[in-house]
Amino acid sequence: QVQLVESGGGLVQAGGSLRLSCSASGRTFSRYAMGWFRQAPGKEREFVAAITSSGDNTYYADSVKGRFTISRDNAKNTLYLQMNTLKPEDTAVYYCAADLLPRYKPSLDSHEYAYWGQGTQVTVSS
Numbered sequence: 660q661v662q663l664v665e666s667g668g669g670l671v672q673a674g675g676s677l678r679l680s681c682s683a684s685g686r687t688f689s690r691y692a693m694g695w696f697r698q699a700p701g702k703e704r705e706f707v708a709a710i711t712s713s714g715d716n717t718y719y720a721d722s723v724k725g726r727f728t729i730s731r732d733n734a735k736n737t738l739y740l741q742m743n744t745l746k747p748e749d750t751a752v753y754y755c756a757a758d759l760l761p762r763y764k765p766s767l768d769s770h771e772y773a774y775w776g777q778g779t780q781v782t783v784s785s
Contacts, residue, residue: 667679695709695753726742
């Protein structure tokens with residue numbers, strides 16, 4: 660079992676920044692890939708970013724590439740999402756998720772992630 664708890668969401672003006680954190684407990688954090696997803700009202704949950712277990716490789720949705728940075732600190736069992744130049748369309752509930760299966764690269768499909776946090780709201784005002 661893996662327990663995930665997100666924090667860091669809030670209200671920010673367009674162009675601003677936020678850093679989300681996801682604290683993990685349970686299984687050995689350094690052994691599994693992690694991802695960030697988001698869901699806006701009335702929309703499907705969508706992939707935002709993913710990172711390998713070591714942190715050596717990262718992957719991003721085109722909509723956030725160049726603005727968001729995913730990272731992890733395996734010593735602190737924590738995943739991060741630094742979000743810069745935020746836009747109103749980034750408004751959503753953001754979730755961190757854990758994929759415990761060994762893969763060549765982290766999945767971009769939310770269905771492949773077995774464990775999820777409760778989500779944290781990010782609201783970007785125009």
